[in-house]
Amino acid sequence: MGQLEDMYLFSRVVESGSITKAAEQLNIAKSAISKRLAALEHKLGIKLINRTTRKSSITDAGVHYYQRSKLIMDEVEELNCQTTSTARELHGSLNIAVPLSFGVLHLAPALDLYLKQHPLLNLNIDFSDKKIDIVEQGVDLAFRIGHLENASFQARKIAPINAVFCASPEYLNTHGTPQTPHDLKAHKILKYESAAHAGYRFFSLDGSEQLVQLDTHMRANNGDFLMAMANAGHGITYLPTFIGWQALATQALVPVLENYQLPSMHAYAIYPANRHLPLKVRKLIDFLVERFGDNPYWDQI
Amino acid sequence: MGQLEDMYLFSRVVESGSITKAAEQLNIAKSAISKRLAALEHKLGIKLINRTTRKSSITDAGVHYYQRSKLIMDEVEELNCQTTSTARELHGSLNIAVPLSFGVLHLAPALDLYLKQHPLLNLNIDFSDKKIDIVEQGVDLAFRIGHLENASFQARKIAPINAVFCASPEYLNTHGTPQTPHDLKAHKILKYESAAHAGYRFFSLDGSEQLVQLDTHMRANNGDFLMAMANAGHGITYLPTFIGWQALATQALVPVLENYQLPSMHAYAIYPANRHLPLKVRKLIDFLVERFGDNPYWDQI
DNA sequence: AATTATAGTTTCCAAAAAGAGAACAATAGT
DNA sequence: ACTATTGTTCTCTTTTTGGAAACTATAATT
Numbered sequence: 001m002g003q004l005e006d007m008y009l010f011s012r013v014v015e016s017g018s019i020t021k022a023a024e025q026l027n028i029a030k031s032a033i034s035k036r037l038a039a040l041e042h043k044l045g046i047k048l049i050n051r052t053t054r055k056s057s058i059t060d061a062g063v064h065y066y067q068r069s070k071l072i073m074d075e076v077e078e079l080n081c082q083t084t085s086t087a088r089e090l091h092g093s094l095n096i097a098v099p100l101s102f103g104v105l106h107l108a109p110a111l112d113l114y115l116k117q118h119p120l121l122n123l124n125i126d127f128s129d130k131k132i133d134i135v136e137q138g139v140d141l142a143f144r145i146g147h148l149e150n151a152s153f154q155a156r157k158i159a160p161i162n163a164v165f166c167a168s169p170e171y172l173n174t175h176g177t178p179q180t181p182h183d184l185k186a187h188k189i190l191k192y193e194s195a196a197h198a199g200y201r202f203f204s205l206d207g208s209e210q211l212v213q214l215d216t217h218m219r220a221n222n223g224d225f226l227m228a229m230a231n232a233g234h235g236i237t238y239l240p241t242f243i244g245w246q247a248l249a250t251q252a253l254v255p256v257l258e259n260y261q262l263p264s265m266h267a268y269a270i271y272p273a274n275r276h277l278p279l280k281v282r283k284l285i286d287f288l289v290e291r292f293g294d295n296p297y298w299d300q301i
Numbered sequence: 302m303g304q305l306e307d308m309y310l311f312s313r314v315v316e317s318g319s320i321t322k323a324a325e326q327l328n329i330a331k332s333a334i335s336k337r338l339a340a341l342e343h344k345l346g347i348k349l350i351n352r353t354t355r356k357s358s359i360t361d362a363g364v365h366y367y368q369r370s371k372l373i374m375d376e377v378e379e380l381n382c383q384t385t386s387t388a389r390e391l392h393g394s395l396n397i398a399v400p401l402s403f404g405v406l407h408l409a410p411a412l413d414l415y416l417k418q419h420p421l422l423n424l425n426i427d428f429s430d431k432k433i434d435i436v437e438q439g440v441d442l443a444f445r446i447g448h449l450e451n452a453s454f455q456a457r458k459i460a461p462i463n464a465v466f467c468a469s470p471e472y473l474n475t476h477g478t479p480q481t482p483h484d485l486k487a488h489k490i491l492k493y494e495s496a497a498h499a500g501y502r503f504f505s506l507d508g509s510e511q512l513v514q515l516d517t518h519m520r521a522n523n524g525d526f527l528m529a530m531a532n533a534g535h536g537i538t539y540l541p542t543f544i545g546w547q548a549l550a551t552q553a554l555v556p557v558l559e560n561y562q563l564p565s566m567h568a569y570a571i572y573p574a575n576r577h578l579p580l581k582v583r584k585l586i587d588f589l590v591e592r593f594g595d596n597p598y599w600d601q602i
Numbered sequence: 603a604a605t606t607a608t609a610g611t612t613t614c615c616a617a618a619a620a621g622a623g624a625a626c627a628a629t630a631g632t
Numbered sequence: 633a634c635t636a637t638t639g640t641t642c643t644c645t646t647t648t649t650g651g652a653a654a655c656t657a658t659a660a661t662t
Contacts (some may be wrong), residue, residue, distance in 0.1 A: 001620075002303010005379060020638060029622050034640060036620085044384050053628040053638050061384055068380045072373060076304065079369045083345050083362055302649075321609060330651045335611060337649090354609055354658040604661075610657070619648070626641075632634080 004076060006040045007069040009033060010048060015135045018056055025138050074276040081279050090280045091120035097142040100129050101223040101243055102267065106298070107143065107288075114287050121280060133234050135272050140281045144268045145240075153270045154277070156285055159292035161265040162299055163240040164255040166248065171233040172221055178236070178256055181212045188217035188235030190226045200238070202260045227253070238262065245298040267292070305377060307341045308370040310334060311349060319357055326439050366588050375577040379421045382580050391581045392421035398443040401430050402524040402544055403568060407599070408444065408589075415588050422581060430522055436573050441582045445569045446541075454571045455578070457586055460593035462566040463600055464541040465556040467549065472534040479537070479557055482513045489518035489536030492528045501539070503561045528554070539563065546599040568593070 012022040013033065023030035041048050048062035058066065084091075098107050102128070117123055126132075126139070133155055134142045148155055165184070178184050181202040191214075198215040217235050220226055223243040230237045231252055241255070247253040269285045271277055313323040314334065324331035342349050349363035359367065373435050385392075399408050405428070416422055427433075427440070429449040435443045435454055449456055466485070482503040492515075500514040518536050521527050524544040531538045532553055540554070570586045572578055 002306045004305040005303045018638070028620095030639070031623080031641080032621050038640085044381065046384060052630085052641060054630045054636095055638080065380065065384050068376070068383070072376050072380065075369075075373050075376070079366065079373065080345065082369075083347060083366045319609070331610070332612080332652080333650050335609095339611085352610060354656075355607095355660085356609080603662100605660100607660080608658090610656085613653090615651090617648100617650080620647100621646080622644085624642090626639100628638085628640095629636100630638100631636085 001036065004073065006036060007073055008253060009036055010040060011073070012138060013037060013049065014058055016137060017296050019051075021136075044245070071275060074274060077278060078155040078276055089120045090118040090283060092278075092280055093122050093124055095124045095138065095140045096282055096284075097126045097128065097132055097134070097137065097139045099143055100127050102143065102145055103127050106292070106296075107241055110288055110291050113291075114284055117287075118254055118280070118283075124128075134270060140204070140278065141269055141271050141284065144270055146265050147263075148268060148270075150282060152273065153212065155268045155270045156274050156289070157266045158269050158285065158288045159242075159267040159296045160294060160299075161240055161242065161267050163238050163262065164244070164248070165236055165238050165257045166244060166255045167230055167236040168233045168252065169254055171230075171235065172254065172256070174233075181210055181257065181260055183208075184212060184214055184236065184257075189214045190218045190220075190235045190237035191216040192223060192226060193219070193221050200262060202257075202262060205259050205261075209296060240265075242267075242296070242298045245301060249301045253299065302337065305374065305446065307337060308374055310337055311341060311363075312367060312370055312374070314338060314350065314357075315359055315363070316439060318437060320352075322437075364559065372576060375575060378579060379577055386502050390421045391419040391584060393579075393581055394423050394425055395581055396425045396439065396441045396587075398429065398433055398435070398438065398440045400444055400446055401428050401446065402541075403446055404428050407543055407593070407597075411589055411592050415585055416594075418588075419581070419584075428517040435571060439592065442570055442572050442585065445571055446564045448564075449569060449571070455574050456569045457573045457590070458567045459570050459586065460543075460568040460590045460597045461595060461600075462541055462543065462568050464539050464563065464566070465545070465549070466537055466558045467545060467554040467556045468531055468537040469534045469553065470517065470555055472531075472536065473555065473557070475534075482511055482558065482561055484514060485515055486556075490515045491519045491530050491536045492517040492540035493523075493524060493527060493539065494520070494522050501563060503558075503563060506560050506562075536576060541566075543568075543597070543599045546602060550602045 009022070009026070012026055013019055016022045016025055019037065020030050020035045023033050026033070037049065044061075044065070046061045047059050047067055050057050050059055099104055103125075111123065111125070115123060126137075131144070132139070132142060143158075144155070144163055165178075167187075175187060176186060177249045181200070184200075199211050201209065201211050203209050218226070218229060220229075223240060227239055227243055227247060229235070230239065231247060236256065241248065248255065269288065271281060271285075310323070310327070313327060314320055317323045317326055320334045320338065321331050324334050327334070338350065344363075345366070347362045349359050351358045351360055366380075384400055404426075412424065412426070416424060427438075432445070433440070433443060437572055445456070466479075476488060479488060482501065485501075494557060500512050502510060502512050504510050519527070519530060521530075524541060527538045528540055528544055528548060530536070531540065537557065542549065545554055549556065570589065572582060572586075575600075
């Protein structure tokens, strides 16, 4: 195998953190990686990765080689696209990680369309709400909903995410309809995700702000489940419209506290902070931005 | 084989001008080149070289791919050196073409030393006075003596080349010693090379210039032969000091017309006008410049 | 126009390289 | 000390690659 392929192999080892993980991601035997890495090191005459039985650490020379290799691989990729794309379609594989609900509900149909437009692309998709390390996992593209904390990657907004407090009419009939954030304390709250943010920060329409701590009746890391529970009258949930739009449209769920807002959120496409992002990925992002836009279809009802 | 290796293969085909020549230079069967080039084109989805049975011409896409490939290969080469050289010697192969006389007399001893300093280098040397196309031949380095006409390559002066009209004492005793350029018309001239420059342009020490056409008694494209003939009393020759220095020192040959000069010449190292010249080549040039200098040993007597 | 010479392709076969899988070795964490 | 896990080594199989010669097409020659 060629030098360029060795570079790729090596970069996968570096990014995934171990030979074993790299082998899994690349779907080849770890013995192959071990051998080729050793061969590369022998050819260069210098150790790139210090290996102990339990952990590997990159050497100084390895860091340098890795960084330069990245640039070179980017250039090759770019050249291949440039040379090819004049006469050909987007092709190759698209490795993406998507959050469960948003992925199933909105990305899946969009990807279906995108792949029909570019039949030479093949898709490798991982549904999960875990916040993966895109570099370590070696994915081309992932998605985040909410806010971006660290910026160890590039990001682009693909849609605004609105959410409303809502409940089933039956529930509200029984328990009453809250008029102020404070009223929520008397209600059963169905909350998304972990204990990370224990309180909600409300902005009223006149601009004033209040923080309200709420006990939760149920907690889950899946929006569809929370919607189903709200539908079944289990309480009030703060539901993104991309999940609840249809239920809200049919009045199966009714919004409450419409005069108050919580901090706005966005859906982001995130990708490794490389110098160059492959055309197939950029095009996909463009496509999604175009499809969802500033006022996505699920908010247009 | 890897993509990078394909690039190299392709560039050799482009530079040599044909698959067959590239195969000869690379010492592999032309069938291999044909197959791999076809595979590369297939992968890119575009023809890089238009082939007819008798000649090949590069396509537009091919030109683009070639140029970009060159840059990429340079970067890889540079990276390899950088990564490697911290802990290792110069290595790899050195492909050079040298002129016959100068090569045997002065480059050979220098190369001997250089290779002893860098034992991991292996040498591939072609002695010939033909002016080869360094790109087409795929050599790393070649040498020219005289003047550079076209500049389809980079060049660096490695030594001044002086030459004097001289003859054996016996000859001068018999035929007399010329005092002016014009006097040479009465002498037997042993001339280097072809009919290219039929006349000599003399500069006298006071700066005046005169062109003298001389008939030649003997013509050869080998300086050693001309020196031997002059030694044997066959006539007057315009002999570079790098050939004649010892004969001149021992008075086996005596200079004439020392008050006149011909246009000055230099020995040049020439190399392809790439962006980056390999370290092993640059070091060799440095070494030669250092060794010969502005006043080479053959002129210090 | 027929012939010749040459450049590239194809085909077949041998050789080399690469990957899989299992056994093995080494060590960090328990 | 034990265990789990990581990387290496070994053998075997599969895949890829390269060489040789036959084949094809066409430019140059006659």
